[in-house]
Amino acid sequence: MHNAENLKEYREDMQEALDNEFLRKSMDAFAVGYRENRAKAFADINETELIKKIADCKDYAVKNNAALLQQFTEEAEKRGVKVHLAKDAEEANALIAKIAKDNDVKKIIKSKSMTSEETLLNHYLEDEKFNVIETDLGEWIIQMRHEGPSHMVMPAIHLSRYQVQDLFSERVGEKLDSDPVKLTKVARRELRRDFADADMGISGANFCVAENGHIGIATNEGNARLTTTAPRVHVAIAGIDKLVPKLTDALTALKALPRNATGQALTSYVTWIGGANECAIGEDNKKEMHIIFLDNGRSKIAEDEMFSQIFRCVRCGACANVCPVYRLVGGHQMGHIYIGAIGLILTYFYHGEEKAKNLVHNCINCGACKSICAGGIDLPGLIKELRARLNEDNGMPMETNLLGKVLKNRKLFHSLLRFGKWAQTPVKKGPYLRHLPLMFMKDQGFRSFPSIADKPFRDRFKEIKPMVHNPSHRVALFSGCVQDFVYPEQMEAAVKVMARHNVAIDFPMDQSCCGLPVQMMGEKQATIDVAKQNVDAFEGTNCDYIVTLCASCASHLKEAYAELLEGDRKYKEKVKRFSAKIIDFSSYAHDVLGVSTEDFNKSSEKVAYHASCHLCRELKVVDQPRNLIDMAGEYAPSAEEDVCCGFGGTFTVKFPELSSTLLDKKLTNIEATGAKRLVADCPGCLLHLRGGSNVRENGMKVTHIAELLAENLK
Amino acid sequence: MSDLKELFREKAELVAAKVTDIKSMDEAFAYAAKYVAEKNPCELLIPSSPDAPQPEFLEEKIMAAPELSDDQYAALAKECEAKGVKLIKSGMRDLMAGIDAGFTICDAGFVETGSIVQQSNGEELRLATMVSEAHIAVLPVSKIFEDSIAAEKLLLELMSGVAYTAVITGPSRTADIERTLAIGAHGPLELHILLLED
Ligand code: SF4
Ligand code: SF4
Numbered sequence: 001m002h003n004a005e006n007l008k009e010y011r012e013d014m015q016e017a018l019d020n021e022f023l024r025k026s027m028d029a030f031a032v033g034y035r036e037n038r039a040k041a042f043a044d045i046n047e048t049e050l051i052k053k054i055a056d057c058k059d060y061a062v063k064n065n066a067a068l069l070q071q072f073t074e075e076a077e078k079r080g081v082k083v084h085l086a087k088d089a090e091e092a093n094a095l096i097a098k099i100a101k102d103n104d105v106k107k108i109i110k111s112k113s114m115t116s117e118e119t120l121l122n123h124y125l126e127d128e129k130f131n132v133i134e135t136d137l138g139e140w141i142i143q144m145r146h147e148g149p150s151h152m153v154m155p156a157i158h159l160s161r162y163q164v165q166d167l168f169s170e171r172v173g174e175k176l177d178s179d180p181v182k183l184t185k186v187a188r189r190e191l192r193r194d195f196a197d198a199d200m201g202i203s204g205a206n207f208c209v210a211e212n213g214h215i216g217i218a219t220n221e222g223n224a225r226l227t228t229t230a231p232r233v234h235v236a237i238a239g240i241d242k243l244v245p246k247l248t249d250a251l252t253a254l255k256a257l258p259r260n261a262t263g264q265a266l267t268s269y270v271t272w273i274g275g276a277n278e279c280a281i282g283e284d285n286k287k288e289m290h291i292i293f294l295d296n297g298r299s300k301i302a303e304d305e306m307f308s309q310i311f312r313c314v315r316c317g318a319c320a321n322v323c324p325v326y327r328l329v330g331g332h333q334m335g336h337i338y339i340g341a342i343g344l345i346l347t348y349f350y351h352g353e354e355k356a357k358n359l360v361h362n363c364i365n366c367g368a369c370k371s372i373c374a375g376g377i378d379l380p381g382l383i384k385e386l387r388a389r390l391n392e393d394n395g396m397p398m399e400t401n402l403l404g405k406v407l408k409n410r411k412l413f414h415s416l417l418r419f420g421k422w423a424q425t426p427v428k429k430g431p432y433l434r435h436l437p438l439m440f441m442k443d444q445g446f447r448s449f450p451s452i453a454d455k456p457f458r459d460r461f462k463e464i465k466p467m468v469h470n471p472s473h474r475v476a477l478f479s480g481c482v483q484d485f486v487y488p489e490q491m492e493a494a495v496k497v498m499a500r501h502n503v504a505i506d507f508p509m510d511q512s513c514c515g516l517p518v519q520m521m522g523e524k525q526a527t528i529d530v531a532k533q534n535v536d537a538f539e540g541t542n543c544d545y546i547v548t549l550c551a552s553c554a555s556h557l558k559e560a561y562a563e564l565l566e567g568d569r570k571y572k573e574k575v576k577r578f579s580a581k582i583i584d585f586s587s588y589a590h591d592v593l594g595v596s597t598e599d600f601n602k603s604s605e606k607v608a609y610h611a612s613c614h615l616c617r618e619l620k621v622v623d624q625p626r627n628l629i630d631m632a633g634e635y636a637p638s639a640e641e642d643v644c645c646g647f648g649g650t651f652t653v654k655f656p657e658l659s660s661t662l663l664d665k666k667l668t669n670i671e672a673t674g675a676k677r678l679v680a681d682c683p684g685c686l687l688h689l690r691g692g693s694n695v696r697e698n699g700m701k702v703t704h705i706a707e708l709l710a711e712n713l714k
Numbered sequence: 715m716s717d718l719k720e721l722f723r724e725k726a727e728l729v730a731a732k733v734t735d736i737k738s739m740d741e742a743f744a745y746a747a748k749y750v751a752e753k754n755p756c757e758l759l760i761p762s763s764p765d766a767p768q769p770e771f772l773e774e775k776i777m778a779a780p781e782l783s784d785d786q787y788a789a790l791a792k793e794c795e796a797k798g799v800k801l802i803k804s805g806m807r808d809l810m811a812g813i814d815a816g817f818t819i820c821d822a823g824f825v826e827t828g829s830i831v832q833q834s835n836g837e838e839l840r841l842a843t844m845v846s847e848a849h850i851a852v853l854p855v856s857k858i859f860e861d862s863i864a865a866e867k868l869l870l871e872l873m874s875g876v877a878y879t880a881v882i883t884g885p886s887r888t889a890d891i892e893r894t895l896a897i898g899a900h901g902p903l904e905l906h907i908l909l910l911e912d
Contacts, residue, residue: 026892026893030893033893079875079876079877080876135900136890137888137890137891137899138888138890141890141891154889154890154893155890156890156891157893159891159892160892161891161892161894164891180891180892180894180896181894181896181897183891183896184888184890184891184896184898184899185896185898187899187900188759188898188899188900189757189759189768189769191900192759192760192810192811192812192845192900193759193760195810195900196760196810196811211870212870212873212874214873214877220886220887220888220889220899221886221887221888221899221900221901222844222886222899222900222901222902223899223900225840225844225880225900225901226844226845226900226901228878229837229840229841229844229878230810230841247866247869247870247873248863248866251862251863251866251869252863254862255861262889264729265725265729265826265827265828265883266827266829266881266883267883268729268882268883268884268885268886268887268901269880269881269882269883269886269901270880270881270883271878271879271880271881272869272873272877272878272879272880272881273877273878274873274875274876274877274878274879275875275876275877276876277835277837277840277876277877277878278835278836278837279837280807280837281807
């Protein structure tokens with residue numbers, strides 16, 4: 001449970017997590033193992049189609065929530081259930097306590113419910129002097145340890161068998177074996193009596209089916225079945241977002257939920273409960289059954305055009321499973337109660353700005369969560385938007401504000417960058433800066449920073465612009481700030497490769513930063529302003545393609561611009577034309593130029609590759625760069641090639657500890673290939689990887705893929 | 715049809731169910747009685763008295779078969795008697811500490827996941843499939859569907875009134891401690907599926 005007051009405390013908490021060796025190892029094993037299991041589980045499934053179906057159904061359900069709730073209520077009441085709607089956590093907890101009192105309940109057993117975690121139900125009931133016992137193994141463990149969950153599906157994933165061994169040994173009063181299978185048997189034995197003599201069972205619900213008033217619960221252990229069967233009272237608590245119109249909608253979502261959660265085709269049990277079933281110890285031989293629907297701000301979010309998509313979430317937990325930040329710091333630092341990418345967002349809505357304000361910055365924008373989300377939610381996009389909203393509400397932090405202002409004025413921005421060249425002279429050492437001035441100083445020593453080039457690309461272009469008479473097509477280059485001012489040689493290399501293919505090349509001078517860095521900081525207006533500048537800068541150019549060597553720029557220009565400017569009538573059409581022309585360098589060279597082995601003297605150099613997040617996941621460009629590498633050199637695949645390098649722009653400045661750990665992992669994997677050459681498609685990644693290699697003194701030559709191609713041209 | 719059957723077997727075995735072919739219900743009864751007679755004694759999960767030494771075991775072999783027709787029940791009882799197994803059809807609430815086996819006939823099977831569907835509206839049947847160490851379920855081959863969606867109509871029928879419908883895929887399991895798979899959390903340690911050619 002994340003409770004840090006400020007960023008400093010938060011960073012300290014995370015350092016503690018980073019120092020926890022067990023957590024490190026087990027999270028690494030989990031991340032790698034999960035990926036394989038998930039891939040196997042989805043092998044025979046059209047994933048895209050399935051996710052789309054789930055998203056459509058859930059979107060429909062959100063829009064028609066009130067009607068579904070009414071239909072569900074009618075069906076459930078017909079079956080003897082009492083249905084309640086609680087407007088917030090307090091009301092839900094009070095309702096449940098009242099039901100317990102009215103029924104003379106003393107002991108309550110619970111099966112796993114994230115919704116009850118959301119309302120902090122256990123605390124409430126314990127304060128009311130009820131004996132509350134969690135029966136899911138993981139939940140039981142953390143309940144005894146007085147902790148919150150560290151994962152939505154595996155709540156005790158942060159603990160080692162030895163910690164559980166100690167806990168259970170203390171409970172039963174004898175020294176137990178640490179074997180997880182044996183420890184599981186202990187829980188089986190210890191909890192059975194509680195099942196047998198509890199008065200009330202509380203469960204969650206994965207689905208509430210309106211057409212027949214049934215709730216569906218997916219579990220592996222079988223505890224939900226006992227919880228909903230043995231006691232005389234059953235209370236189910238569910239967010240109103242769990243409503244779906246038809247059984248088949250739930251069955252469809254169930255195809256993705258367990259596969260995404262644990263790589264299982266289906267959980268051991270899916271229990272469908274429709275009404276007050278037979279119960280030998282109940283009044284009239286019937287169970288007393290209640291369903292509490294929790295609103296807690298949901299109906300308001302449902303009206304938010306952008307954020308209503310969070311209700312597509314089926315709580316599979318996969319967005320944590322693949323998140324490189326979660327992998328490093330675990331669930332207690334990557335969420336308050338809800339964990340992972342969705343946790344960052346839900347914390348803001350359900351537990352308030354205070355709890356969310358640090359969390360929302362802890363996303364590197366790598367897109368891994370978005371690419372596997374069972375509901376197809378644009379999680380990183382929403383996290384960026386949250387930062388903007390937090391800034392709007394609380395005022396912009398100074399540096400964000402300043403950068404935003406500067407970016408709005410391209411000339412000022414560019415002259416500052418040029419000025420940076422002079423400002424850095426005293427500290428410049430070779431191509432790396434020993435120290436950077438001002439705010440960049442702190443905790444950044446794990447990676448050297450590059451210096452500003454003597455002459456930016458924009459000043460060099462005129463000299464190298466190829467003369468073409470009958471061009472096969474026309475290209476306009478988008479450089480992004482890093483390649484323009486720090487790595488102009490990467491652009492030059494690209495021009496060299498293109499020049500041999502009879503292409504007309506242009507470089508519109510009014511282009512500026514793509515705007516992603518300010519968007520990451522939550523500066524919405526500046527993001528929109530630079531987007532307009534860039535669209536205008538290219539509008540006058542007669543070109544068939546806009547080529548960029550920066551994967552992050554490419555994905556931002558291609559995907560985000562349209563969304564950003566969609567509401568602006570003046571730009572709506574322009575931005576469509578603009579975005580349609582955007583292409584990343586590797587795709588352009590491979591698919592449009594059609595370069596082949598004929599173009600190169602294939603060298604025997606072993607070349608490793610880093611798949612930049614925005615290229616492989618956002619733009620889904622996978623084969624092209626690898627094929628290109630193999631044309632010019634010997635491609636040497638490395639482990640976890642598509643895991644984030646830890647740069648993430650502003651992320652590396654805010655969370656240097658995390659950023660450097662990710663970088664170390666990445667470089668260790670690359671070095672293991674034996675290659676002394678590393679290429680990527682993104683200057684941000686390159687800056688990071690090159691600076692890290694420099695500090696590690698691993699002798700790695702780190703370049704853009706375009707430079708590799710240019711070097712080996714025939 | 716036999717294709718579906720083989721695929722079902724493959725998927726169910728993947729999730730640690732024990733799948734056996736049978737030609738008649740009599741064969742199923744014989745299988746169940748023999749299995750229970752030969753299995754290890756059932757561990758009692760609730761001590762019989764506060765100072766009873768642990769672990770404690772059920773003194774006799776007990777199988778529950780709450781919803782068989784009278785004829786079926788009689789036939790199974792005969793098999794059980796021959797093997798010294800006590801057969802019951804009610805009283806599960808007094809046996810929450812555990813019994814050896816629950817015997818059921820299920821309503822459907824799904825090839826996709828190797829699952830069985832068990833309508834469990836009756837409380838005795840529900841408890842029998844929860845607190846038994848082994849759940850022995852007969853699945854008529856004619857009730858095997860491709861997946862849950864293909865069985866939607868049947869499922870909706872099963873759920874038409876007040877209902878409790880269980881989709882069961884392998885034995886109870888957990889991986890909550892260090893993600894290590896442990897079979898037998900709060901439910902049966904074994905799931906036997908008897909595929910009845912009908
Ligand atoms: S975008 Fe990457 S870093 Fe951010 S939440 Fe998703 S997986 Fe984690
Ligand atoms: S946001 Fe997506 S990936 Fe994360 S828990 Fe929800 S459905 Fe699963």
